[in-house]
Amino acid sequence: MTTGPLEGVRILDFTWAWAGPHATLLLSFLGAEVIKVESRRRLDHTRLRSLMSGPTMTGPNHSVIFHDLNVGKLSLTLNLSQPKAVEIARRVAQISDVVTENMRPGVMERLGLSYDDLKAVKPDIIMLSSSAVGATGPERAYAGYAPTFAAMSGLAHITGHADGPPMPLSGAVDLRVGTTSAFAILAALYYRARTGKGQYIDLSSTEAASALIGHTFMDYSMNSRVQTRMGNHDHMMAPHNSYRCLGEDKWVTIAVACQEEWDALRQVVGDSRLDDERFADASSRWQNQEALDHLIGEWTASRSQEEITQALQKVGVAAMPLLDGQSLVRDAQLRERGVLEPLQYPLIGERLTLSPPWRLSRTPAQIRRPGPLLGEHNQYVLGELLGMSSEEIERLVAEEVVY
Numbered sequence: 001m002t003t004g005p006l007e008g009v010r011i012l013d014f015t016w017a018w019a020g021p022h023a024t025l026l027l028s029f030l031g032a033e034v035i036k037v038e039s040r041r042r043l044d045h046t047r048l049r050s051l052m053s054g055p056t057m058t059g060p061n062h063s064v065i066f067h068d069l070n071v072g073k074l075s076l077t078l079n080l081s082q083p084k085a086v087e088i089a090r091r092v093a094q095i096s097d098v099v100t101e102n103m104r105p106g107v108m109e110r111l112g113l114s115y116d117d118l119k120a121v122k123p124d125i126i127m128l129s130s131s132a133v134g135a136t137g138p139e140r141a142y143a144g145y146a147p148t149f150a151a152m153s154g155l156a157h158i159t160g161h162a163d164g165p166p167m168p169l170s171g172a173v174d175l176r177v178g179t180t181s182a183f184a185i186l187a188a189l190y191y192r193a194r195t196g197k198g199q200y201i202d203l204s205s206t207e208a209a210s211a212l213i214g215h216t217f218m219d220y221s222m223n224s225r226v227q228t229r230m231g232n233h234d235h236m237m238a239p240h241n242s243y244r245c246l247g248e249d250k251w252v253t254i255a256v257a258c259q260e261e262w263d264a265l266r267q268v269v270g271d272s273r274l275d276d277e278r279f280a281d282a283s284s285r286w287q288n289q290e291a292l293d294h295l296i297g298e299w300t301a302s303r304s305q306e307e308i309t310q311a312l313q314k315v316g317v318a319a320m321p322l323l324d325g326q327s328l329v330r331d332a333q334l335r336e337r338g339v340l341e342p343l344q345y346p347l348i349g350e351r352l353t354l355s356p357p358w359r360l361s362r363t364p365a366q367i368r369r370p371g372p373l374l375g376e377h378n379q380y381v382l383g384e385l386l387g388m389s390s391e392e393i394e395r396l397v398a399e400e401v402v403y
Contacts, residue, residue: 004031004363009189012089012096013037013073014113016044018146018171019205020102020130021069022178027098027185028072029356031363035092035381036073038374040403041081047374060374061347067371071343071353075372076381079403084396086112091386094121097192098185102130105140115200124198126188130181134204144205146173153209158216161231173209180208238285239265241293242322243300245308251322252300252308258282264315269299345370378402 009032013024016038028034038044040060046069047060057063076092078085090113093099099118101108108114108129115127129135132144133152142148147168150156155173156166184201192198210217216227232253234240240255256262259282266274273295278288285292300308305321312319323331329352334340340352355367382388382402396402 003368004029005360006030006032006189007363009033009098010096011035011098011100012093014099014101014103014108015130016102017046018069018174019177020100020181021046022175023128023130023181023185024073024100025069025071026179026182026356029367032098034073035096035377036070036075036372037078037080037089037092038075039077039079040374041079043374059347064348064351067345067348068353070371072368073372074377074381075375076378077375077402079400080111080113082399082401083112084399084401088382088386088396088401089113090118090121092381093118093125095385096122097126097189099125099127100130100181100185101128104143105129105131105135119198122198124192124196126185126192126198126201128181128185128188128201128203130177130203130205132204133206135202146170146177149173149177149205149209152206153213154216155209155213158213158227158229160229162229164229166229173205176212177203177205177208180211233289236282236286238282238289239292239296241289241296243293243297245300245321246302246304249324250305252305253318253320253322254296254300254308254312255318256285257318261317265312265317268311268315268317269296271295271299341367343367343370346373375402 006027009027011024011027011032011034013020013034013036015021015024015036021036021044024032024034024036038047043060044066046066047063048057050065060066078089080086080089093113099113101113109117115125115129118125118127131140132142132148133139144152147156147170150159150169150173151166153173156168159169160167181201181203184203188199188201219225219227232241234255237255237257242251242253244250245252254265256265262279262282262285274292277284279285279292309319309321321327328334329340338355341355342350343353344350353367353370378397379393382393382396383390388396393402
């Protein structure tokens with residue numbers, strides 16, 4: 001049995017932060033060998049801090065955030081400010097299939113590691129460059145993180161409550177950009193398998209997020225209507241919201257898609273006020289959502305998440321509790337599916353780690369190793385893959401080329 005459908009594919013990974021590493025994480029889950037290039041000279045900030053909580057890590061090898069984003073990868077430390085390190089990177093690219101980076105446009109060119117530079121040593125190389133708004137255009141040099149992508153894509157504008165500000169969504173956008181990048185690389189690998197040709201992928205994080213809200217573009221194009229925030233409501237379904245339950249900050253989601261489901265919900269709730277003509281059909285319910293949400297909220301407020309979920313699911317109504325971190329770890333469905341796997345980390349001990357989000361029958365995905373320690377695989381890459389002697393590697397370390 002192989003380790004995954006991408007067994008034998010090698011990826012030279014210059015990405016950092018969240019969006020880029022998530023892309024190569026997914027490809028690692030599929031069996032690719034991912035060599036992450038990093039340096040003590042400029043550490044991936046996820047080794048030291050969270051953008052949400054600040055500098056909370058005790059050292060570059062103790063970050064749970066970094067480890068979660070880089071499960072299964074190898075670490076090669078190269079100080080790319082030195083020409084010798086750039087030459088080593090080119091040599092690794094020569095024996096790789098894919099190169100990924102998510103720096104600002106122009107950085108890889110200045111380093112001597114552009115697509116043209118790498119194509120010269122590996123004609124069929126696939127290179128993905130992921131940036132805030134893409135490698136061309138008047139804003140190409142703009143810096144950007146997930147809130148930037150959400151804002152410029154239009155996603156933030158339609159996310160949030162009707163009476164509140166736009167929601168930037170933060171890291172959730174990064175992960176969607178990473179997933180888009182992984183898909184683009186898979187498409188390029190498929191193309192190369194058919195044609196023998198590599199290619200350059202210029203991925204705009206902003207455009208990747210915009211692609212998720214195509215309906216808003218179509219609505220404006222066809223109806224000259226600008227969609228805005230509507231909380232948890234839907235354009236057609238009602239009720240469609242989150243409702244408070246018994247307990248501190250406990251909520252349940254309920255969504256009704258058709259008359260049959262509405263009749264079932266009405267029977268479970270047993271409140272005669274729901275028989276009002278304001279709620280007689282889908283259009284009437286949608287137009288009277290505020291009153292409808294108030295009545296359903298009265299019913300949920302005196303019941304637990306579990307009671308509500310079981311009662312409504314039993315009659316075919318979509319209802320689920322909102323799970324916090326503690327509830328996710330304890331959830332029976334997730335446990336049965338093996339979504340969280342215990343993994344032993346060298347310096348931080350055992351902790352639960354997200355497993356691959358798919359189940360393949362012929363090539364089961366698996367977590368092969370925890371995230372790498374800084375420079376943990378220098379000897380493997382430089383010695384075994386490139387054939388350097390121990391003396392040569394030691395000299396490069398002393399010169400801070402390997403650093």
